[in-house]
Amino acid sequence: MEILGIDVGGTGIKSAIVETATGELLDEKHRIATPRPATPRAVAEALKSLLEHHRWKGPAGVGFPAAIQHGVARTAANVDKAFIGLPVSEYFSRETGRRFFAVNDADAAGLAEMRFGAGKENAGVVLIVTIGTGLGTALFSGGHLLPNTELGHVLLENGQEAERYASEAVRVNRNLKWKEWGERLNLYLRAMENLLWPDLIVLGGGVSDKLHKFSPALTTQAPVVAARFLNRAGIVGAALFAEEALRGI
Ligand code: BGC
Numbered sequence: 001m002e003i004l005g006i007d008v009g010g011t012g013i014k015s016a017i018v019e020t021a022t023g024e025l026l027d028e029k030h031r032i033a034t035p036r037p038a039t040p041r042a043v044a045e046a047l048k049s050l051l052e053h054h055r056w057k058g059p060a061g062v063g064f065p066a067a068i069q070h071g072v073a074r075t076a077a078n079v080d081k082a083f084i085g086l087p088v089s090e091y092f093s094r095e096t097g098r099r100f101f102a103v104n105d106a107d108a109a110g111l112a113e114m115r116f117g118a119g120k121e122n123a124g125v126v127l128i129v130t131i132g133t134g135l136g137t138a139l140f141s142g143g144h145l146l147p148n149t150e151l152g153h154v155l156l157e158n159g160q161e162a163e164r165y166a167s168e169a170v171r172v173n174r175n176l177k178w179k180e181w182g183e184r185l186n187l188y189l190r191a192m193e194n195l196l197w198p199d200l201i202v203l204g205g206g207v208s209d210k211l212h213k214f215s216p217a218l219t220t221q222a223p224v225v226a227a228r229f230l231n232r233a234g235i236v237g238a239a240l241f242a243e244e245a246l247r248g249i
Contacts, residue, residue: 002026003242004060006050007105007234009034010078010133015050018239023116027054029232038079040086044095051096059099061242063108063234064088065134067148071102075150078133101242104148106130108237109204109227110138115240117228124199127192131205135163151192162188168206182217193220204233
């Protein structure tokens with residue numbers, strides 16, 4: 001099935017038409033800046049411009065940087081607080097005139113990696129961490145997703161919130177060297193390992209293609225691999241989520 005996959009991030013919104021049977025992108029990935037402030041209305045306008053860009057009239061899946069419980073946003077760490085309590089899927093559908101299905105962005109990335117990517121056929125515990133403006137997590141066991149884990153907000157042993165200590169935004173804003181930032185990420189991944197004992201850790205987001213630069217700093221027992229779809233995982237997974245919703249899976 002062809003579905004428009006959209007990944008709303010704290011700084012950019014990316015989209016492409018996805019063939020859900022293979023995870024392949026059927027057109028060029030498009031990116032626009034996330035509006036500031038990222039109010040519901042401003043994000044809906046941005047989504048409309050993406051629909052126009054792709055000349056898309058079909059359904060769309062949208063990975064959104066918030067806990068999304070049955071289509072309703074429950075948190076809003078890197079978007080406007082007006083999203084909290086908003087039925088995001090319904091709202092975007094109404095504003096754009098297309099069917100929208102919203103899912104947490106990291107869960108979306110995880111769905112793509114488990115179906116076609118780094119976690120394919122892994123029946124164990126897989127932790128996907130997406131690294132961008134925030135730190136997003138998706139947790140799978142036996143191929144099943146435990147939705148809306150917000151484990152980027154845990155407090156580390158140094159008392160800092162993980163996302164404010166080891167995100168990509170922190171690396172860029174503080175101009176950290178890969179080794180220095182890798183050590184920060186390692187503190188986080190070790191904390192996750194001590195709590196969850198994953199068999200595999202998959203890293204997504206903008207830094208996933210730079211893993212070789214910071215992997216020497218990582219000391220978890222579980223192997224750490226890059227998302228196969230790199231920073232496209234969120235787009236592909238959002239489309240997969242919409243497909244499952246449409247099929248009523
Ligand atoms: C949000 C998560 C999101 C992550 C990555 C966090 O700030 O709370 O819902 O998955 O950022 O975008």
